[in-house]
Amino acid sequence: MKEIELADRVKQLPPYLFARISELITEKRNAGVDVISLGIGDPDLPTPSHVLDSLAVAAQNNENHRYPESDGLPALREAIARWYSSRHGVTLDPDSEIVPLIGSKEGIAHLPLCLINAGDVSLVTDPGYPVYEIGTMFAGGRNVRLPLLEANDYLPDLSAIDPSDAARAKILWLNYPNNPTGAIADLAFFEKAIDWASANDVLIAHDLAYADVAFDGYKPPSILEVSGAKDVAIEFNSLSKTFNMTGWRVAMAVGNAQVIDALTRVKTNIDSGIPQAIQEMAITALDDPRDSIESHNQIYEKRRDRALSVLRELGLTVSDPKASLYIWARLPQGVESSADYAAKLIDSVGVVVTPGASYGENGEGYIRISLTTPDDRLDEALVRLQEFDSKR
Numbered sequence: 209m210k211e212i213e214l215a216d217r218v219k220q221l222p223p224y225l226f227a228r229i230s231e232l233i234t235e236k237r238n239a240g241v242d243v244i245s246l247g248i249g250d251p252d253l254p255t256p257s258h259v260l261d262s263l264a265v266a267a268q269n270n271e272n273h274r275y276p277e278s279d280g281l282p283a284l285r286e287a288i289a290r291w292y293s294s295r296h297g298v299t300l301d302p303d304s305e306i307v308p309l310i311g312s313k314e315g316i317a318h319l320p321l322c323l324i325n326a327g328d329v330s331l332v333t334d335p336g337y338p339v340y341e342i343g344t345m346f347a348g349g350r351n352v353r354l355p356l357l358e359a360n361d362y363l364p365d366l367s368a369i370d371p372s373d374a375a376r377a378k379i380l381w382l383n384y385p386n387n388p389t390g391a392i393a394d395l396a397f398f399e400k401a402i403d404w405a406s407a408n409d410v411l412i413a414h415d416l417a418y419a420d421v422a423f424d425g426y427k428p429p430s431i432l433e434v435s436g437a438k439d440v441a442i443e444f445n446s447l448s449k450t451f452n453m454t455g456w457r458v459a460m461a462v463g464n465a466q467v468i469d470a471l472t473r474v475k476t477n478i479d480s481g482i483p484q485a486i487q488e489m490a491i492t493a494l495d496d497p498r499d500s501i502e503s504h505n506q507i508y509e510k511r512r513d514r515a516l517s518v519l520r521e522l523g524l525t526v527s528d529p530k531a532s533l534y535i536w537a538r539l540p541q542g543v544e545s546s547a548d549y550a551a552k553l554i555d556s557v558g559v560v561v562t563p564g565a566s567y568g569e570n571g572e573g574y575i576r577i578s579l580t581t582p583d584d585r586l587d588e589a590l591v592r593l594q595e596f597d598s599k600r
């Protein structure tokens with residue numbers, strides 16, 4: 209049969225990080241191995257029951273069986289505004305500064321369609337969440353990678369950006385608390401970034417997916433807490449990690465009204481919004497978080513502490529993450545490749561971790577361990593990691 213000629217943008221796609229890992233897991237499981245994955249950042253804890261109850265009620269309402277509006281229920285945009293006000297002290301206009309998303313991944317992938325012309329630049333961090341780059345590539349733009357180095361606390365050095373790249377840049381992507389490094393940024397860094405973006409006419413797209421997964425009493429800030437931020441920034445936020453709702457696909461972009469309007473118009477031409485019953489569920493979660501966030505964070509914090517002590521025994525260098533679902537661990541001296549290290553771990557003890565190199569070349573020499581595995585399985589994985597060490 210004749211082969212179909214696919215577009216360059218598809219041919220240029222790197223193999224999706226998690227797809228490759230899932231393939232490896234399937235292969236091992238088929239061979240009878242009891243594989244434990246510490247690879248994927250997807251909360252194992254359930255969506256809070258009062259949130260599920262509201263979905264069950266909303267599902268019965270006939271009005272929710274029809275097409276939703278692309279820009280979301282006004283009541284959801286109002287609930288998002290209340291959340292930003294009470295959580296961050298940030299005032300948002302529900303009609304012009306908020307658009308609900310079918311998960312923030314969707315909005316992140318579509319934002320470059322609003323800003324990038326052929327040859328325009330997106331500044332992305334390396335290591336970083338792969339979707340920032342892909343969206344720009346789909347839009348015909350070019351990605352310039354800013355290294356995130358341990359020596360700089362995994363913050364990009366904005367003064368090191370090549371002036372010719374800065375001149376072509378349309379978007380600067382930031383993500384704190386950070387996936388994969390677990391690093392955090394304070395308001396002083398965000399202020400510097402906003403100043404740089406204003407001076408260079410670049411939009412900052414800040415990904416705050418881990419806004420409410422934090423430990424030791426730490427409360428991650430929104431970049432919109434910086435005064436004047438709305439002139440040059442939008443922020444992605446999501447119910448996925450905050451409320452264990454990755455499966456329901458509900459998130460938001462907030463901030464600069466002109467960009468929110470452009471994103472809404474792009475989306476109107478692509479999707480028909482979030483199923484309304486799920487929007488109602490999101491309103492319940494945002495308006496009545498009760499103590500679910502606190503209790504989830506206590507579970508992750510305990511897992512973090514147990515994992516950190518074992519990883520240190522193994523000779524990995526780790527810093528205490530104050531937020532995110534991840535431990536970013538530097539491999540012992542002499543270990544060359546994070547992919548080889550991860551493959552060896554699966555082969556010899558059936559434990560999956562993510563090789564740092566899959567987040568960019570500056571991730572080489574590190575692995576990422578996710579805290580979203582049930583306690584007993586995490587403990588079993590940690591025992592196996594100790595065995596792995598003794599076999600080497």
Ligand SMILES: *Cc1c(COP(=O)(O)O)cnc(C)c1O
Pocket residue numbers: 249310311312313314337383387415417445446447448449454458459
């Ligand atoms: C999990 C995650 C998201 C959230 O994705 P959703 O599509 O909202 O589920 C966004 N950015 C990063 C960096 C993430 O790790």
